[in-house]
Amino acid sequence: MTSSEHIPKKQKIESTEHVTQPKRKQLLINFFENSSSSIHWSGQWKHPQDRSHTYKDLDYWLHLVKLAEKAKANIFIADSLALFDVWGKGDKESNFKGPLHYGIQAPKNEPSAPVAAMAAVSKNVGFTVTVSTISEHPYHLARRLATLDHLTKGRISWNIVSSFLPSTGKQVLNGAPLPEHDSRYTKSEEYLKVIYKLLLSSWRDDAVVLDKERGVFVDTDRVREINHVGEHFNVVGPSLSEPSNQRLPVLVQAGASTKGRQFAAQHAEVVYVSALTAEALGKKIKEFKDLAETYGRGRNDIKYVASATVISGKTEEEALEKYEEIKKHADTVGAQVLFGGWTGIDLSQWEDDQELEHVENNGMKTYIENLTKFNPGKKFTKKSISEKISLGGSISALFVGTGSQIADQIEEYVDKSDVDGFNFTYAVWPQSFEDVVDYVIPELQERGLSQKEWPVEGGTFRENLNGKKGQTFVPKTHPAYNYRWSNDLTKEEFETKLENLNIK
Numbered sequence: 001m002t003s004s005e006h007i008p009k010k011q012k013i014e015s016t017e018h019v020t021q022p023k024r025k026q027l028l029i030n031f032f033e034n035s036s037s038s039i040h041w042s043g044q045w046k047h048p049q050d051r052s053h054t055y056k057d058l059d060y061w062l063h064l065v066k067l068a069e070k071a072k073a074n075i076f077i078a079d080s081l082a083l084f085d086v087w088g089k090g091d092k093e094s095n096f097k098g099p100l101h102y103g104i105q106a107p108k109n110e111p112s113a114p115v116a117a118m119a120a121v122s123k124n125v126g127f128t129v130t131v132s133t134i135s136e137h138p139y140h141l142a143r144r145l146a147t148l149d150h151l152t153k154g155r156i157s158w159n160i161v162s163s164f165l166p167s168t169g170k171q172v173l174n175g176a177p178l179p180e181h182d183s184r185y186t187k188s189e190e191y192l193k194v195i196y197k198l199l200l201s202s203w204r205d206d207a208v209v210l211d212k213e214r215g216v217f218v219d220t221d222r223v224r225e226i227n228h229v230g231e232h233f234n235v236v237g238p239s240l241s242e243p244s245n246q247r248l249p250v251l252v253q254a255g256a257s258t259k260g261r262q263f264a265a266q267h268a269e270v271v272y273v274s275a276l277t278a279e280a281l282g283k284k285i286k287e288f289k290d291l292a293e294t295y296g297r298g299r300n301d302i303k304y305v306a307s308a309t310v311i312s313g314k315t316e317e318e319a320l321e322k323y324e325e326i327k328k329h330a331d332t333v334g335a336q337v338l339f340g341g342w343t344g345i346d347l348s349q350w351e352d353d354q355e356l357e358h359v360e361n362n363g364m365k366t367y368i369e370n371l372t373k374f375n376p377g378k379k380f381t382k383k384s385i386s387e388k389i390s391l392g393g394s395i396s397a398l399f400v401g402t403g404s405q406i407a408d409q410i411e412e413y414v415d416k417s418d419v420d421g422f423n424f425t426y427a428v429w430p431q432s433f434e435d436v437v438d439y440v441i442p443e444l445q446e447r448g449l450s451q452k453e454w455p456v457e458g459g460t461f462r463e464n465l466n467g468k469k470g471q472t473f474v475p476k477t478h479p480a481y482n483y484r485w486s487n488d489l490t491k492e493e494f495e496t497k498l499e500n501l502n503i504k
């Protein structure tokens with residue numbers, strides 16, 4: 001057991017009396033999803049109560065959003081563009097049978113499709129959709145994000161990823177290899193700039209006039225071409241979509257490498273951080289805040305969110321029984337399939353006791369570092385890493401117990417790490433999310449650690465994220481701020497402003 005696992009010992013832990021502390025930082029809660037079954041807890045699709053295989057039905061998403069609304073939580077939908085096809089490949093380039101046989105994040109649907117349906121039956125839940133900067137041209141994505149922002153009335157956020165699976169190249173890059181790790185981030189910088197320009201600089205806020213008397217739909221003096229010429233993209237513009245509620249979706253990122261952190265520290269409004277322990281997480285968050293400051297951003301401009309799973313029940317016994325049942329279905333081979341996708345390392349030929357050493361890789365660069373370089377005293381073998389991943393992942397927290405015990409554990413974790421919130425993933429769907437809603441959220445709310453009401457009822461993602469009515473756009477300290485063409489500037493004035501600020 002590592003310290004990221006929080007499991008009650010045999011004797012019952014007396015829960016401490018808690019006085020309501022409304023001044024405590026209210027945690028940002030996300031339900032972590034994927035348009036496939038069993039995201040992280042490999043093999044749990046076999047659990048008798050698991051219904052994660054119904055991800056392809058609209059009812060799945062409608063049930064999920066109702067749970068999120070009850071918890072006053074947001075929904076985060078992860079994604080990858082190819083199969084986790086490294087495990088068991090031997091000398092071959094890939095082995096697509098592994099993820100399919102073991103049901104490892106496969107088969108998988110497109111992540112943004114269920115969002116509009118969920119938005120129709122909810123009023124406040126925010127939706128983060130993962131889209132890779134290598135999957136489509138930024139011109140298309142700008143339109144897709146604007147569409148989602150319109151349909152959700154500003155409840156959209158974009159998890160910016162640049163892909164890590166080696167076989168993504170052969171599926172979406174006409175067979176070219178997945179570009180080298182750091183160059184993916186360099187390209188993402190330009191990609192994001194094109195998105196900023198299209199969504200923020202090509203339409204003035206008030207360009208759509210809908211003047212029925214004069215017969216003018218759009219005032220064309222308030223629309224301009226962006227004429228972006230770059231290393232990877234040439235885009236004339238204007239954006240095909242009109243300005244949406246937030247104009248720019250809330251930007252989310254999970255970069256952990258040097259390049260990834262630099263990217264996130266400049267652009268992200270929410271960052272997913274992970275570490276083996278709460279203490280290690282605290283160190284990472286502090287470093288992140290220091291880095292963000294060097295880019296002129298405030299220490300609290302970015303919210304930091306960690307991954308976790310909850311296994312709870314009415315009593316401690318019930319929670320522990322649930323955990324024991326889950327363990328029966330854990331799939332350690334499936335875990336190796338996951339590991340292969342994340343790192344590019346095929347464990348199938350390894351001996352059980354073979355130790356994991358640091359190796360450079362072109363996938364999630366820091367995943368191996370998290371286990372090796374950052375934890376010098378700790379050893380991981382094929383067996384131990386497979387077991388760990390099969391039980392919720394290696395760098396994610398696990399909270400087991402009654403609602404009150406878990407709230408204690410979470411409180412301690414937050415105090416040690418200064419984390420702003422959690423991405424709750426599921427072991428058993430929807431049981432794990434129901435555990436959060438039924439047992440954990442009420443306890444957190446009681447302690448002032450979780451919101452009882454949305455700060456801005458019916459507001460945008462950004463307003464609720466920052467708890468400020470009217471804050472639908474990024475603050476001045478964000479690099480996208482100056483890209484926005486506001487109502488007070490003519491086209492010429494706006495272009496002079498861009499020139500003066502050296503925004504090209």
Ligand SMILES: Cc1cc2nc3c(=O)[nH]c(=O)nc-3n(C[C@H](O)[C@H](O)[C@H](O)COP(=O)(O)O)c2cc1C
Nearest residue numbers: 078079130161163254255256257260272364365366
């Ligand atoms: C909570 C969390 C969610 C992530 N979701 C995705 C995802 O859906 N798709 C993806 O391609 N990468 C995802 N990643 C991977 C990150 O984008 C990133 O590649 C990883 O954190 C390693 O950072 P690095 O690329 O800077 O080394 C996620 C990472 C974390 C911690």
